[in-house]
Amino acid sequence: MSRLNPVLDRLLRPFTFGWPTWRVCVFGGMLLGIGLAMGLATAVGLSPWVAGGAALAGVLACGAIGLGKAVLTGVENYTFYHYQMGVLAVTAVLLAVTHQPLLAYLDLIAVALAAALACGRLGCQAGGCCHGRPHEWGVCYAERPYAALDFTPHLLGVRLFPVQLVESVWLWLIVVSGSGLILTGQAAGSALAWYVVGYGGGRFYLEFWRGDGERPYLGPLSTAQWTCLVWLGAAALAEWRGLLPFTGWHGAAIIGCAGVAGFRLLPNRRAQQAITAPAHVREIAQALALADSSTMPMVCVQRTTLGYRFSGQGGEEAALYTVSHENGGLTRATAVQLANLIVCLRHPGQQTQILPGPQNIFHILVTAEPEPLLV
Numbered sequence: 001m002s003r004l005n006p007v008l009d010r011l012l013r014p015f016t017f018g019w020p021t022w023r024v025c026v027f028g029g030m031l032l033g034i035g036l037a038m039g040l041a042t043a044v045g046l047s048p049w050v051a052g053g054a055a056l057a058g059v060l061a062c063g064a065i066g067l068g069k070a071v072l073t074g075v076e077n078y079t080f081y082h083y084q085m086g087v088l089a090v091t092a093v094l095l096a097v098t099h100q101p102l103l104a105y106l107d108l109i110a111v112a113l114a115a116a117l118a119c120g121r122l123g124c125q126a127g128g129c130c131h132g133r134p135h136e137w138g139v140c141y142a143e144r145p146y147a148a149l150d151f152t153p154h155l156l157g158v159r160l161f162p163v164q165l166v167e168s169v170w171l172w173l174i175v176v177s178g179s180g181l182i183l184t185g186q187a188a189g190s191a192l193a194w195y196v197v198g199y200g201g202g203r204f205y206l207e208f209w210r211g212d213g214e215r216p217y218l219g220p221l222s223t224a225q226w227t228c229l230v231w232l233g234a235a236a237l238a239e240w241r242g243l244l245p246f247t248g249w250h251g252a253a254i255i256g257c258a259g260v261a262g263f264r265l266l267p268n269r270r271a272q273q274a275i276t277a278p279a280h281v282r283e284i285a286q287a288l289a290l291a292d293s294s295t296m297p298m299v300c301v302q303r304t305t306l307g308y309r310f311s312g313q314g315g316e317e318a319a320l321y322t323v324s325h326e327n328g329g330l331t332r333a334t335a336v337q338l339a340n341l342i343v344c345l346r347h348p349g350q351q352t353q354i355l356p357g358p359q360n361i362f363h364i365l366v367t368a369e370p371e372p373l374l375v
Contacts, residue, residue, distance in 0.1 A: 008137075020123075092106065107190065140348075158348070275338070308324075310322070318367045
């Protein structure tokens with residue numbers, strides 16, 4: 001998979017025609033969504049003008065939500081689920097007061113939403129927002145020009161999992177399959193239900209690969225994941241009550257997400273997940289940078305808030321790190337996890353050898369030797 005790295009890096013283009021690429025993708029996605037809604041409406045005998053008007057109302061609702069959040073918080077912040085709620089609410093009210101078939105047109109709006117977000121996520125990848133976690137293959141945001149764009153400093157030059165691209169591909173699959181449900185005459189509401197369950201389930205799992213540290217968390221899950229669970233629960237209730245067409249596998253997908261959430265709430269899983277949480281990765285990156293840059297004759301030991309301790313010396317050809325935990329409870333599995341993270345953060349493409357020491361201390365030797373990475 002690492003052979004994809006140069007290809008993925010070529011997709012990074014922070015500006016297009018002098019505009020931020022993410023803005024180009026967002027506005028392009030909006031136009032595509034409106035056009036897709038109108039085209040599908042024409043194909044199935046609905047009014048393209050009603051569909052286009054409803055989609056345009058959704059776009060205006062997004063603008064109002066974005067402006068309101070900026071005024072109230074003083075920060076320009078974009079949270080897709082806020083916009084999704086606004087778009088579906090505004091278009092539902094508009095369709096109801098104009099006595100239009102509600103579910104038939106909401107199917108169109110759902111597919112349009114998926115198309116708009118699929119384009120937007122491509123802009124996220126190009127611009128460097130909503131990025132993934134350190135990984136052996138993916139995209140690498142270089143210091144120039146991304147440092148000037150306020151990209152996460154400790155992840156500059158670090159290869160990251162292309163979570164934005166994966167989400168975009170998943171959304172395009174939702175667009176294609178959702179359009180197929182509409183064009184084949186499935187029950188009204190089928191595409192809407194598929195969008196809510198398909199995107200909600202996919203987003204829930206992809207959140208585990210998100211690495212932007214400013215994301216709010218509630219326990220072991222991000223607020224976006226909790227929001228996914230709420231939307232999935234609402235879809236399950238709507239299908240059970242007959243408000244949306246019932247699809248059996250939707251229930252299985254919803255139960256699967258709920259099960260994973262429950263599993264992540266277990267104490268041992270929470271402790272393991274906390275090691276690679278974005279905030280802790282930032283601490284590890286800072287600790288490694290200080291250890292590598294230390295010129296003191298004595299060993300410089302850096303500690304994270306979770307109690308992990310790092311020391312060592314880095315070089316271009318080889319580096320030796322020592323990792324431990326303040327309570328002496330560091331396991332080999334955790335040492336392997338930390339070793340792979342060290343390679344991603346400080347020595348991309350190099351290999352590790354883990355040497356156990358006394359009192360649950362582990363030495364991690366990083367070399368350029370072409371040996372398999374320990375997993």
